[in-house]
Amino acid sequence: MNNHERLLGILEEGSSDYVSGEEISRRLSVSRTAIWKQINKLRELGYNIDASSRRGYRLISRPDRLEVSRLSDLVTTQSFGQRIIVLDSTVSTQQDAMSLAEEGAPEGTVVLAEEQTAGRGRQGRKWYSPRGKGIWMSIILRPTQPLAFTPQLTLLTGVAVCRAIRRLTGVEAGIKWPNDLLIHGRKVSGILLESATEDQRVRYCIAGIGIDVNLNVEDYPEELSHVGTSLKIEAGFEIDRTTLIAVVLEEMEQLSKLYAEQGFQPIAMLWEALSVTMNRSVRAHTGQGVAVEGTAVGLDPSGALMIETDLGERIQVISGDIQL
Numbered sequence: 001m002n003n004h005e006r007l008l009g010i011l012e013e014g015s016s017d018y019v020s021g022e023e024i025s026r027r028l029s030v031s032r033t034a035i036w037k038q039i040n041k042l043r044e045l046g047y048n049i050d051a052s053s054r055r056g057y058r059l060i061s062r063p064d065r066l067e068v069s070r071l072s073d074l075v076t077t078q079s080f081g082q083r084i085i086v087l088d089s090t091v092s093t094q095q096d097a098m099s100l101a102e103e104g105a106p107e108g109t110v111v112l113a114e115e116q117t118a119g120r121g122r123q124g125r126k127w128y129s130p131r132g133k134g135i136w137m138s139i140i141l142r143p144t145q146p147l148a149f150t151p152q153l154t155l156l157t158g159v160a161v162c163r164a165i166r167r168l169t170g171v172e173a174g175i176k177w178p179n180d181l182l183i184h185g186r187k188v189s190g191i192l193l194e195s196a197t198e199d200q201r202v203r204y205c206i207a208g209i210g211i212d213v214n215l216n217v218e219d220y221p222e223e224l225s226h227v228g229t230s231l232k233i234e235a236g237f238e239i240d241r242t243t244l245i246a247v248v249l250e251e252m253e254q255l256s257k258l259y260a261e262q263g264f265q266p267i268a269m270l271w272e273a274l275s276v277t278m279n280r281s282v283r284a285h286t287g288q289g290v291a292v293e294g295t296a297v298g299l300d301p302s303g304a305l306m307i308e309t310d311l312g313e314r315i316q317v318i319s320g321d322i323q324l
Contacts, residue, residue, distance in 0.1 A: 003028060004038045004045075009069045011049065011059040020056035064132055064214070066112055066242060074246035080108035080139065080256070081249040087113040089131070094119075094194060094208045097138035101196070101204040107142040110249070119210065127190060128224060133215045135241055139252065141205040147197055150205060151318070152264050152303040154179050154193040157207045159270045160251035161189055165211070168247050169235045174276035177296070177305045177322055181211075182276055185324075186229035188212050209248065213239050268299045277322060282307060286320035296322075 021032050046063030066086045075081040093111045113136045116129035129136045158175045165173045173181045181189035192208035215230040231239045272278050277296045284292040294309040305317045
């Protein structure tokens with residue numbers, strides 16, 4: 001943690017009270033001049049700080065920025081989020097998390113960015129990631145189950161994000177198989193799971209999570225204006241991104257423990273209860289270019305979607321896009 005982050009922590013401890021320059025100087029072991037420079041740096045970052053020659057410094061308001069110190073204070077998990085990296089801007093948090101995983105970073109390590117310049121979704125699609133408006137996050141997972149079962153982790157992550165959104169905002173998001181979260185038919189979140197394997201063994205997985213949190217209608221480019229939505233638009237008020245991240249990490253840890261202890265079945269039941277795909281007529285475009293039409297009737301043990309055709313045949317869809 002650098003000096004201006006430590007200074008911010010001291011000001012936040014003081015809540016609405018002034019903190020004297022003498023106390024700050026003592027706690028940071030720096031001069032009054034150095035404190036003033038750090039105060040100005042915080043002001044440049046958007047923090048409103050009142051300075052009084054007699055009383056010291058007081059934090060009046062803060063910008064909507066992701067800060068490691070505040071995240072660490074809110075995260076109550078044992079492993080997920082115990083190491084957090086926050087970047088101002090990056091090409092893709094997925095790439096950053098992969099690099100950390102290759103270096104041996106533990107499960108639950110989180111990479112966040114205020115913006116991504118080339119965020120991506122499934123099948124190489126671009127993910128729109130504007131500055132300060134959403135949660136662009138990647139989490140390192142180190143699963144022990146066989147390679148064939150890694151798609152289950154996509155569904156687990158979807159359940160965690162959906163439960164977190166409902167819990168914090170009251171907005172009834174639903175899950176569209178395999179990895180989209182919708183509100184009133186519009187996409188609010190997407191999940192991308194990427195794995196590194198060796199000799200049919202999973203070395204690590206990266207769970208990429210994108211959530212449109214505080215975008216306004218005018219923030220969306222034309223091509224997304226009719227298909228995307230945000231939590232702010234749907235809830236009618238601004239959402240604290242830091243709190244939502246903490247809740248997502250709590251849900252991820254709880255569900256990961258459940259998965260380790262009881263397997264995929266309880267995760268599948270939770271997924272089906274939150275799904276907007278189940279018991280609906282769907283058209284699936286598989287990775288092999290085949291179109292399957294019928295009713296979505298459930299998940300098989302691997303996490304694949306089971307579709308029952310009009311002829312009563314049940315077809316397993318392992319990957320692809322679903323139209324409702």
